Amino acid sequence: MTSTKNTNSDLALLATSGIRRFNTLANQTPGCVKLTLGEPEFDTPQAVKDAVARSLAAGKTHYPPNNGTPELLGPISAYMGRQGLDYAPAELIATCGATEALSATLMALLDPGDEVVVPSPAFGLYETIVRAAHGTVRFLHTGNNGFSINEGQLRSVVGERTKAIVITSPNNPTGCVYGADSLDAVANVAAEIGIHVICDDVYNRLCYTDAYERFAARHPELREQTVVVDSFSKPWAMTGWRIGWLAAAPEVKAQIEKMHQYLISSIPAFVQDAAAVALTCDVEPMRETYRRRRDLVVSRLGRMGLPLTVPEGAFYAFPDVSGLGMGSEELCERLVREAGVACVPGTCFGCEGFMRLSYCVADEALDLGLRRLESFLATL
Structure with missing residues (x-):
């Protein structure tokens, strides 16, 4: 068996992507809504x-x-x-x-x-x-x-x-x-x-x-x-x-x-x-869709009582979950297993007490994921 002594010692200390780990967990959970990846649901322009x-x-x-x-x-x-x-x-x-x-x-x-x-x-x-x-x-x-x-x-x-x-x-x-x-x-x-x-x-x-x-x-x-x-x-x-x-x-x-x-x-x-x-294709329709979803997510997270710095770009929200009585890893694992919605813990970004929610998914999936999140939080 090859020892890690024979590989890049710095790389051997690094874990695989936490984002991918939670996305895989979601894939293994039937019916789970994935708000994990920065993966636009739109198709590439036909041109x-x-x-x-x-x-x-x-x-x-x-x-x-x-x-x-x-x-x-x-x-x-x-x-x-x-x-x-x-x-x-x-x-x-x-x-x-x-x-x-x-x-x-x-x-x-x-x-x-x-x-x-x-x-x-x-x-x-x-x-x-x-x-x-x-x-x-x-x-x-x-x-x-x-x-x-x-x-x-x-x-x-x-x-x-x-x-x-x-x-x-x-x-x-x-x-x-x-x-x-x-x-x-x-x-x-x-x-x-x-x-x-x-x-x-x-x-x-x-x-x-x-x-x-x-x-x-x-x-x-x-x-x-x-x-x-x-x-x-x-x-x-x-x-x-x-x-x-x-x-x-x-x-x-x-x-x-x-x-x-x-x-x-x-x-x-x-x-x-x-x-x-x-480079000649207009991305404005997609951007406006993300802006609309951003506004929806900000409103819904506010209703759930999760503090949030309003995102001014990209397609992520990063609410503060430090007041929920558990670490962000435990929270995101429970969300997948108990609520059927997947987010990414802040620890994956070097910031405990937060979680990342991606809103570049279809409107129906986003709405369902937010409803499941809200229902789970109501049980805590």
């Missing part, structure tokens, strides 16, 4: 599916350029430009989703022992990648600051080995949006210390406030230190396509593309024209 069919018919099944075809990188560059982000096609890499973009970026930046600041609660992927690269995560707890970033608190977790900070706005799991104060706090520290700012912007098209700003647009003076990560998965309901991209200044991008090349070589050739078509 995108038609485009990939044309690419296959045209024989686009061979190796494409490592970083992406000109037919994809050009439209991505133009798309970012319309959002106030000035990146040439040569500064872009088409990736296997945001996951690979983040992996390639962090592996390219980190030496063993380097530190990465992650505001928490946070998506567990960041810690996993950093640990796998033999780095260390320094968590910046934001729960006592309305899930915003305080400059003084940020400075307190930055050390001599800090190499980068990862920011996610709109945030997963809270749905909160970083305001100007948070973005400026990150910029001030990054400029002074010289660390990289990795912007996981995958929910930027799913925002419900006009006050939203992207870090790279607000602080172009930090362009050389900034890496922007984006994805087709969430706004265009293309989670299964595994297509994303990253943008970085030439010197940084040149190092990241080495990792990208050795991790996956390239994304499939036949999906790239379709991804370019997606």
Whole structure:
């Protein structure tokens, strides 16, 4: 038998995804309503599916350029430009989703022992990648600051080995949006210390406030230190396509593309024209559906007496469940087994006393899940 001594010692200490664990538990429970995954129930736009069919018919099944075809990188560059982000096609890499973009970026930046600041609660992927690269995560707890970033608190977790900070706005799991104060706090520290700012912007098209700003647009003076990560998965309901991209200044991008090349070589050739078509598809109807569901969830959770910071983006709610007399893991396990509704405990995001509820499910499933949650809470 192979011993864990012969594997990556840092990776061996990490558990598998808690989100997937609770989703699996829900799958094993007949009739359970799953409010677990960030998986849009919408189908990929028909124009995108038609485009990939044309690419296959045209024989686009061979190796494409490592970083992406000109037919994809050009439209991505133009798309970012319309959002106030000035990146040439040569500064872009088409990736296997945001996951690979983040992996390639962090592996390219980190030496063993380097530190990465992650505001928490946070998506567990960041810690996993950093640990796998033999780095260390320094968590910046934001729960006592309305899930915003305080400059003084940020400075307190930055050390001599800090190499980068990862920011996610709109945030997963809270749905909160970083305001100007948070973005400026990150910029001030990054400029002074010289660390990289990795912007996981995958929910930027799913925002419900006009006050939203992207870090790279607000602080172009930090362009050389900034890496922007984006994805087709969430706004265009293309989670299964595994297509994303990253943008970085030439010197940084040149190092990241080495990792990208050795991790996956390239994304499939036949999906790239379709991804370019997606950039022309209107996501507003889906966004408005999520906004409507957000309002419903906020109202219903308020009626249940669960405190909640109103999410301003993405499609998650992160209510405070600390007053229910049990930990979030026990609560979510009981919800599955006793109520037939699955949520994700806050411990999966480094934040006990909360749970994440995803509202990117069909209206009927969301209503049923909320009714089951309310009925369960009434028994406590």
